[in-house]
Amino acid sequence: MFVGRLRESRARPPLPGPPPLEMTATLFLALALSATNPPPPDSGRFTLYKLQHEVGGETFSWVSTAGGRMLTTRWAFRYLGTDVRLETTLETTEDGRPLHLRSHGQTSTLTDIDLDVRVEGARSFPIHRYPPLALEEALFRYWLAHGRPRTLPLVPAGAAAFELRGSDTLASPSGPVVPKRYSVTGLLWGRQSLWAADDGRLIAVVNGDAELDRFEGVREGFESHLATFVRGAVRDGLADLAVQARAVRPIHEGDYAITGARLVDGTGAPPTADAVIVIRDGRIAAAGARGAVTVPQGMAVVDARGQTVIPGLWDMHVHFEQVEWPAAQLAAGVTTARDVGNELELAVGLRDAIKDGRALGPRLLLAGLIDGAPDGLGVQLAGTPDEARAMVRRYHDAGFQQIKVYQSVPPALVSVIAAEAHRLGMTVTGHVPTGMNAFQFVEAGADQINHIGFVLAVMTPPTAPGQPRRPIDLASTEAQHAIAFLREHHTVLDPTLARSEQNAHPKDSLFSVYEPGAAKAPPELAEVLNASGSPDTVARRRMAWLARALPIVNALREAGIPIVAGTDLVVPGHSIARELELEVQGGFTPMQAIQAARGKMYRPAPLWRSAGFAP
Structure with a gap:
């Protein structure tokens, strides 16, 4: 029997918090087990990472009980100023049959969980998505003990599958360890890479987490092999993409x-009915009305009657932190994307695989992430001018076109980063770091700004701490000064409106009410998307803020400030369309929205050439 309550919610200050998803159900299951699990380790610890930066840990212990054994796990980490805590207990019989699972806390800064599951009956395992590592280890050992079935049913929902991919040799003080490497599906959106010893001990995992960030978990004693696990996950992910590309x-x-x-x-120009488009060597050679463009004799023809052809779109704000993203974006008509923050190994691997035809996806432009030491985002953390310059050079040497400055970069280092990037022919984009405003960021050398909020903050008079800003009056001195400043500095803005809507919408509404593409997401991803949003009173204020921001973005465009379309995650393969819809709601014409997604107002020569075009 499963009797429980599953609540998914979001609590990520300063971003909006989660919509609860409550579920109460009773399932009658039969559990027929003939195999016996080997005894699990009594206790241990896993180190937790986000984008290879250590953020915390998970401890676990097994104890004997009157009816069998009980696993207790506790994970705790801190990410971008937010604490995440999760405690889980799993009761089993002495031979490893799962009986009762309780899990309470957070699976990420975005998602809370409150789950109570009792199991009786058929072969199945109680576990939730994005589980603690020790609980996944128990699942893996259960799978081993029951003959490695093709799929293993899970409660309250889903099924897990483990696919052997190879093995890796790891040095250790007691001699070489050779864990097997698996691809796992069913526990999260996309594939997870998992390393495990022959006795079922989980050594490491690499995957996207419940807020779609790159996540690594490593058993204590194996932290020095983090790079091996990162490379192995990238290698297997690219191999999967190569199979897809051949098929x-x-x-x-x-x-x-x-x-x-x-x-x-x-x-x-107005749309052309009954058009002819001639492609030679994969590039458009001519396009126009049927009477103006002739199909060369003998050329293969694709009949597209009843369909509409638009230019390939540019999504100028992505984070392809899972290999599942690129093909989804390409299917949505995105032919060029700018990744503005990722693990270097994955970003370069995806870029090169797509360029060489080994993966399906948009051509990738890369902006290398730099944050401040010691507790910023990722591992490229600058605390001194020399460190900052070295990081810029590393990205340049890896073929990146831009640098992305993140929130915790010390303000004094922004000009250092920008000067080195400009010296090397790169441009600078990013968040406005804490301690600066948009004017200071641009004056320090930033060429672009991510997210509309940083610009809106300088379009009204300063307010007292804790007080809301006044609504923006475009005729005010402050707004006119901001517009003139950005225009004079040729500052490019990617407002990420679809992401703002995801953060702001009411958490008690399914996200698909606002973003229709969310209804088509697989269950593991839908769970994350429906965990987004804000509590009702906060949502009303934030949705009103977004409604006021939309026409301001259009006013910036009309004033000559380059606006480019960027989604910042949200729904793979769908949210580029939502971004354009929101632009049109703000006053863009449909053509102007398409032009924003084509970089019409923004074609810096280095980026344009790198994408295969003449400037």
């Missing part, structure tokens, strides 16, 4: 023509 072949390559479609060319 999904283009309908046509080389020379061919598309005829009969309605053509929206992105120039501002």
Whole structure:
């Protein structure tokens, strides 16, 4: 029997907090077990990382009880100023049959859980998505003990599968350890890489977590092998993409023509009905009305009657921290994407695989993330000018086009980073670091700003601490000064409106009410998306803020400030369309929104050439 309450919520200051998803159900299951689990380790610890930066740990212990054994796990980490705590207990029989699971706390800064599961009956295992590592170890040992079935049913929902991918040799004081490497599905969105010893001890995992960030967990004593685990996960992920790329072949390559479609060319010209588009060697050679463009004799033709052709879109704010992202974005018409913060190994691997045809996805432009030491985001953490310059050079040497400055970079280092980037022909984008405002950030050398909130903050008079800002009056001295400043400095803005909507919408509403693409997300991802939002009273204020921000973005565009479209995660394969819809709600024409997603107002030569175009 499963009797429980599962609550998913969000509590990530200063971002909006979670919508609860409450579930009460009674399931009658039968558990027929013939195998016996080997006894698990009595206690241990895992070190937890986000983007390879240590953020905390998970401890666990097994104790004997009157009816069998009980596992208790506690994880605690701190990420971007927010504490995450989770405590889980699993009761089993002496031979390892699961009986009762309780889990309470947070699975990330975005998601809370309150789960109570009792199991009786069929072969199944109680576990929630994005579980603690010791609980996943118990699941893995259960799978081993029961003959490694193709799939293993889970309660309250889903099924897990483990696929052997290889092994890695790790040095240790007691001699080499050779854990096997598996791909795991069913516990989270996408695939997880897992390393385990022959006795079932879990050594490490690498995956996207419940807020879609790159996450690593490593058993105590194996932390020095983190780089091996990161490389192994990237290698297996790229191998999966190569299989996908071989299976999904283009309908046509080389020379061919598309005829009969309605053509929206992105120039501002009216749509062309019954258009002809001629492609030679994979590039558009001619496009126009049927009477103006002729299909060369003998050329293959794609009949596109009843369809619309638009230019490939540019998503200028992505984080492809899982290999599942690129193909989804390509399927949505995104042919160029800018990754503005990722693990270097994964970003470079994806970029090169896509460029070489070993993976399906948009061509990737890369902005290398730099944050402040010691507790910033990722591992490129600068505390001194020399460290900052070295990090810029490392990204440049890896083929990155930009540097992304993050929230905790010391203000004094922004000009150092910008000067070194500009010296090397790179540009600088990012968040406005704490202790600076948008004016100071740009004056220090930033070429671009991520997120509209940083710009809106300088368009009204300063307020007392704890007091809300006044609504923006575009005719005010402050707003006019901000507009003139950004225009004079040619500052580019990617407002990430779809992400703002995800953060602001009421948490007691399914996210699909606002972003229709969320309804098509797989269950593991839908759980994360529906955990987003704000409590009702906060949501009303934040949604009103967003409604006021939309026309301001359009006013910035009308004033000549370059606006580019960027989604910042949200729903793979869908939210680029939502970003354009929100722009249109703010006053963009549909053509202007398409042009924003084509970089029409923003074509710096280094980025444009790197994407294969002439500036």
